[in-house]
Amino acid sequence: MTQDIFRDDLIREMPNLRAFALSLCGSTAQADDLMQDTLVKAWSHRTSFQDGSNLRAWLFTILRNSFYSLKRREQHEISDSDAQIAESMAAKPEQEGHLHLHDFHLALARLPDEQREALILIGASGLSYEEAALVCNVAVGTVKSRVNRARARLAELLDIKGPEDIGDDPQLASLQSRSPWRG
Amino acid sequence: MEKNLNFDPSPGSDPLDAGQSPELDPVVQDAIGRAMRAHYQSLVELPLPQSMLEILAKIEARDRQDK
Numbered sequence: 001m002t003q004d005i006f007r008d009d010l011i012r013e014m015p016n017l018r019a020f021a022l023s024l025c026g027s028t029a030q031a032d033d034l035m036q037d038t039l040v041k042a043w044s045h046r047t048s049f050q051d052g053s054n055l056r057a058w059l060f061t062i063l064r065n066s067f068y069s070l071k072r073r074e075q076h077e078i079s080d081s082d083a084q085i086a087e088s089m090a091a092k093p094e095q096e097g098h099l100h101l102h103d104f105h106l107a108l109a110r111l112p113d114e115q116r117e118a119l120i121l122i123g124a125s126g127l128s129y130e131e132a133a134l135v136c137n138v139a140v141g142t143v144k145s146r147v148n149r150a151r152a153r154l155a156e157l158l159d160i161k162g163p164e165d166i167g168d169d170p171q172l173a174s175l176q177s178r179s180p181w182r183g
Numbered sequence: 184m185e186k187n188l189n190f191d192p193s194p195g196s197d198p199l200d201a202g203q204s205p206e207l208d209p210v211v212q213d214a215i216g217r218a219m220r221a222h223y224q225s226l227v228e229l230p231l232p233q234s235m236l237e238i239l240a241k242i243e244a245r246d247r248q249d250k
Contacts, residue, residue, distance in 0.1 A: 007243065014235060019226035036238050043242050101225070104218040123216055124223030151207055151215050163210035 006046050009055050017059050023120045024067050038063040057131040107157035118146035
């Protein structure tokens, strides 16, 4: 792969890389530091990227490793992230019965890191179970059980016991503006 | 970095694996799935900070200079 193609592919993956970073971190400042670090590492290790393999998975692996080594160094900063998210949340709407995206975001933030990342990788980022297993450096079965536990825990946190608790109009698309990341 | 791309199939790497979660109702699972994708998509669609693109240009320029 030539340098130019690698750079173009890297730029194309940046929105997904940032989404993954934001999902892991909970703070934009930390996510952006992490992403910057990942870009530098990805660039300097670009010759070790295997053509034909999934660049997104490769980048996620680098970012994830940086996240956990940073987390080991700075435990206290991470614990602030929930408060930061809660603070930036809009007031809870009065509507009942709908699965609101900002409720969802809060619930997601309360999941253990490994469950949240498994759900993000499998449920949203488009990675396969095999690719997610490589990113997290665990067995495929471990990813599957983490995803299952994440879903079950989310249902619990959102107080969803059955279909009747969801409502018939989960207008999630229209709720995207409630994302705490938007100014 | 490369060593982490090696697949480690060792069983029991996650002690919590033993406890299987009960299957969620498909409607509930679907709602959570949609919320998950909507959440992620809202993050993907955020504009990238200009600094992020500048970083890449900078490391690339530095790289060229070193050669």
